[in-house]
Amino acid sequence: RKEVEQDPGPFNVPEGATVxxxxxxxxxxxxxxxxxxQDCRKEPKLLMSVYSSGNEDGRFTAQLNRASQYIxxxxxxxxxxxxxxxxxxxxxxxxxxxxxxxxxxxxxxLIIQP
Amino acid sequence: xxxxxxxxxxxxxKRGQNVTFRCDPISEHNRLYWYxxxxxxxxxxxxxxxxxxxxxKSRLLSDRFSAERPKxxxxxxxxxxxxQGDSAMYLCASSYSGGAYTQYFxxxxxxxxx
Numbered sequence: 009r010k011e012v013e014q015d016p017g018p019f020n021v022p023e024g025a026t027v028x029x030x031x032x033x034x035x036x037x038x039x040x041x042x043x044x045x046q047d048c049r050k051e052p053k054l055l056m057s058v059y060s061s062g063n064e065d066g067r068f069t070a071q072l073n074r075a076s077q078y079i080x081x082x083x084x085x086x087x088x089x090x091x092x093x094x095x096x097x098x099x100x101x102x103x104x105x106x107x108x109x110x111x112x113x114x115x116x117x118l119i120i121q122p
Numbered sequence: 123x124x125x126x127x128x129x130x131x132x133x134x135x136k137r138g139q140n141v142t143f144r145c146d147p148i149s150e151h152n153r154l155y156w157y158x159x160x161x162x163x164x165x166x167x168x169x170x171x172x173x174x175x176x177x178x179k180s181r182l183l184s185d186r187f188s189a190e191r192p193k194x195x196x197x198x199x200x201x202x203x204x205x206q207g208d209s210a211m212y213l214c215a216s217s218y219s220g221g222a223y224t225q226y227f228x229x230x231x232x233x234x235x236x
Contacts, residue, residue, distance in 0.1 A: 012164075016162070042224075049232075050229070051213060051227035051228060051229050051230050052165065052213075052227050053227070054224055054225075054226070057224070095164050095165075097164075110167065110225060111167075112164030112165050112166070113164050114162065114163055114164050115164055
């Protein structure tokens, strides 16, 4: 089983709609969680960290469910510029991902259509 | 620009040749990471440094790969006797161990082995 699993999509969503992605992780000892955004042929950029209490940043809301070991990202009022790949990232501490133990999912590809 | 920089941005080489990539992290960051990303996959951890010490290496890092960070600032990643399977984007990231461990990525070096 992959450590971090995401639906690769693509998700084709009309502009202005709300879209949600889920991500599951296998290591129950995981400590930190992030969503990164990656545009085509560009480097990943941190979108937001995910906290146990859930957190919101403008149109973006991230939730963490430790019991079910999944993380979600909700995008409201989607814009054309939201089209990108969204990478779910988990810090499991000892996954071989370095001191920060970052393990990346394969990403979910989002296409916002006009 | 005070972000992570990588050189070269693109490298085309013939199978069997050696290549070397350079990464300059954000100046106050003491941790530096190398990742590899192939099409349709998330970044995969290769190795990381804290200051000049290489603290962890992934099993993905075969003996043809070597990384250095001699003065705790910039780092180099060398691939000897390149193979077609080495074709990928090589990403460098940096973080500060005393902070939130957020990793910031450079633009990557795209390697094509013919």
